[in-house]
Amino acid sequence: MSEQTSGHRTLAVRESSARADAPAAIEARDFNFYYGDFRALEQITMLAPRHQITALIGPSGAGKSTLLRAMNRMHDETPGVSSDGQLLLEGADINGFSDLIDLRKRVGMIFQRPNPFPMSIFDNVAYGLRLKSQGAKKGVIAEQVEQALRGAAIWDEVKDKLQQSGLALSGGQQQRLCIARAIAVEPEVLLMDEPCAALDPIATLKIEELMGELEERYTIVIVTHNLQQAGRVSDQTVFLSMNPETRAGFVVEVGPTQQIFTNPKDDRTLAYISGRFG
Amino acid sequence: MNSDTREILATKDVAWERRIMAARRRATLIDRAMTGVMSLAALFLVIVLSGVIFIILRAGLPAISWTFLTTASSITDPGGGIGPQIWVTMYILVLSLAIVTPIGVGAAIYLSEYARPGPITNAIRFSTEALASVPSVVFGVFGAIVFLTIMNLGFSVLSGSLTLALLNLPLMVRIAEDAIRAVPTAYREASLALGGSRWETIRKAVLPSALPGIITALVLTGGRIIGETAPLILTTGTTISPNAQYSLNPLQTGETLAVHIWVLKIVGVPGLQDAQLVADGSAAVLLLIVLIINVGMAYFTNRLTQRLRGASGAPRAGGSKKG
Numbered sequence: 246m247s248e249q250t251s252g253h254r255t256l257a258v259r260e261s262s263a264r265a266d267a268p269a270a271i272e273a274r275d276f277n278f279y280y281g282d283f284r285a286l287e288q289i290t291m292l293a294p295r296h297q298i299t300a301l302i303g304p305s306g307a308g309k310s311t312l313l314r315a316m317n318r319m320h321d322e323t324p325g326v327s328s329d330g331q332l333l334l335e336g337a338d339i340n341g342f343s344d345l346i347d348l349r350k351r352v353g354m355i356f357q358r359p360n361p362f363p364m365s366i367f368d369n370v371a372y373g374l375r376l377k378s379q380g381a382k383k384g385v386i387a388e389q390v391e392q393a394l395r396g397a398a399i400w401d402e403v404k405d406k407l408q409q410s411g412l413a414l415s416g417g418q419q420q421r422l423c424i425a426r427a428i429a430v431e432p433e434v435l436l437m438d439e440p441c442a443a444l445d446p447i448a449t450l451k452i453e454e455l456m457g458e459l460e461e462r463y464t465i466v467i468v469t470h471n472l473q474q475a476g477r478v479s480d481q482t483v484f485l486s487m488n489p490e491t492r493a494g495f496v497v498e499v500g501p502t503q504q505i506f507t508n509p510k511d512d513r514t515l516a517y518i519s520g521r522f523g
Numbered sequence: 524m525n526s527d528t529r530e531i532l533a534t535k536d537v538a539w540e541r542r543i544m545a546a547r548r549r550a551t552l553i554d555r556a557m558t559g560v561m562s563l564a565a566l567f568l569v570i571v572l573s574g575v576i577f578i579i580l581r582a583g584l585p586a587i588s589w590t591f592l593t594t595a596s597s598i599t600d601p602g603g604g605i606g607p608q609i610w611v612t613m614y615i616l617v618l619s620l621a622i623v624t625p626i627g628v629g630a631a632i633y634l635s636e637y638a639r640p641g642p643i644t645n646a647i648r649f650s651t652e653a654l655a656s657v658p659s660v661v662f663g664v665f666g667a668i669v670f671l672t673i674m675n676l677g678f679s680v681l682s683g684s685l686t687l688a689l690l691n692l693p694l695m696v697r698i699a700e701d702a703i704r705a706v707p708t709a710y711r712e713a714s715l716a717l718g719g720s721r722w723e724t725i726r727k728a729v730l731p732s733a734l735p736g737i738i739t740a741l742v743l744t745g746g747r748i749i750g751e752t753a754p755l756i757l758t759t760g761t762t763i764s765p766n767a768q769y770s771l772n773p774l775q776t777g778e779t780l781a782v783h784i785w786v787l788k789i790v791g792v793p794g795l796q797d798a799q800l801v802a803d804g805s806a807a808v809l810l811l812i813v814l815i816i817n818v819g820m821a822y823f824t825n826r827l828t829q830r831l832r833g834a835s836g837a838p839r840a841g842g843s844k845k846g
């Protein structure tokens with residue numbers, strides 16, 4: 246960790262070993278997104294390198310969630326939305342995927358509020374597996390469930406109560422259960438929309454530690470309001486802001502987290518970061 | 524009151540203060556009074572239910588015996604039972620629910636998950652509301668024309684069940700739709716994000732969570748089916764053929780308990796001395812059936828909710844607890 250003094254507070258920025266030239270898992274090029282006539286995202290260009298953590302930061306309403314949800318086409322359920330420009334998963338146009346199910350298996354999502362299904366812990370994690378391979382043998386599913394729970398660092402806490410409801414867990418455990426559920430189907434990318442917003446500091450810390458482990462196997466894109474968190478966990482940072490007149494979100498600056506936090510190129514980034522820490 | 528406070532008071536607008544205090548006292552009083560009125564209204568419900576149970580059982584329990592529940596009725600001699608009527612009641616209950624549930628839940632799924640706002644959805648919604656307010660006897664006349672005359676099913680359990688299914692469809696749709704809509708969007712999103720198709724999401728994530736509400740719809744519908752008379756009189760008839768008692772044939776004529784009570788109490792059976800007692804006994808049995816179904820389903824729903832939501836039953840998804 247290197248330390249930088251900004252205002253009166255000290256900000257820990259993670260020393261990233263990530264290579265800046267790693268191939269992009271997700272990339273946007275001049276990507277625009279519209280809710281009806283309202284342009285929520287304008288000419289977004291950014292990339293999320295493979296097996297790194299990319300943080301989307303910026304003020305409320307800048308379109309962070311909108312961008313994140315475009316990456317696995319959660320918007321498809323909302324009537325009246327459209328987009329143009331390019332949004333790519335491993336070079337393939339995300340909006341060109343004919344098989345939405347395939348896309349979503351490759352790009353998993355963790356939500357702001359932990360949302361386990363009202364069913365047992367086991368069934369929660371097995372949910373995606375059962376969708377994928379209906380003919381799978383019971384023993385095999387059990388193995389994959391265990392692996393996913395271990396991967397989400399929650400196995401030891403729940404191994405004796407797999408048949409209990411997932412809703413009986415604490416908030417932090419629920420969120421890790423949701424991560425287990427998402428990684429059970431072995432995605433390439435994990436999208437996280439403020440995954441710790443509803444959690445207390447200890448639970449948050451556990452999720453952050455977990456993200457560090459997950460990074461080895463998955464590409465992570467995380468939206469966070471918490472700049473300290475972005476500094477602690479991410480390799481790359483994308484700073485989005487909002488056009489005050491049109492309210493469209495646009496990218497101010499993209500770069501390695503360390504550079505964005507210690508030596509931003511754009512004054513607006515500096516203002517935002519020192520404003521939020523000052 | 525010490526002199527300091529008095530001084531402060533004196534510098535303020537004393538009349539104004541008094542007005543506020545008076546208004547506050549009044550508000551508190553009204554609050555208390557309204558709380559009283561509301562709890563009385565709620566209490567009234569309990570009293571009515573207890574009253575119904577007490578009076579009906581007191582009149583009817585003396586008639587109830589094993590023989591009463593299992594033997595056929597008699598229109599000439601005292602001592603007849605209501606066995607076949609119980610059978611027909613349950614038969615129509617099961618058959619109507621079997622017809623109305625898939626259609627009702629299907630329509631509810633369509634309205635809550637697929638329908639886009641627009642003229643077609645509006646038309647469906649309007650039809651549902653309108654159908655819900657059509658008097659049941661009108662459904663009876665309709666059923667008599669369509670099922671008896673046009674489809675030539677005759678006075679039969681099937682005609683009656685179909686009629687009651689139509690009659691209860693709007694209620695079923697509305698309650699089931701509410702239950703499905705009440706399922707948090709978060710469950711749908713979670714399922715879709717895992718690669719679930721639309722239908723998989725509905726079947727595996729939405730419907731299980733809506734099940735308690737759908738069961739409520741079944742119970743309410745079932746209660747109405749059991750209690751209905753007018754449409755049944757016009758479609759299943761008021762007699763049970765002696766050689767078709769306890770028959771599974773849906774084309775037999777039938778008489779439910781509710782219709783039986785109506786025949787005994789209103790139409791009258793000349794010469795049958797214990798007609799009133801049999802009617803009271805039938806009413807008691809009817810009430811007991813409804814109570815058992817209600818209590819049983821409440822228990823089942825509770826168990827189900829507990830299993831889905833965890834032992835304590837209470838806390839919903841969220842981060843209020845310590846991680």
Ligand SMILES: Nc1ncnc2c1ncn2[C@@H]1O[C@H](COP(=O)(O)OP(=O)(O)O)[C@@H](O)[C@H]1O
Nearest residue numbers: 280285304305306307308309310311312323492
């Ligand atoms: N379903 C929607 N329909 C219309 N506008 C929306 C919808 N969702 C979000 N928006 C708008 O898009 C903009 C970006 O929202 P969002 O992506 O949620 O921002 P952020 O996550 O950065 O706070 C906001 O102006 C918001 O009001």
Ligand SMILES: [Mg+2]
Nearest residue numbers: 309310311468
């Ligand atoms: Mg957001």
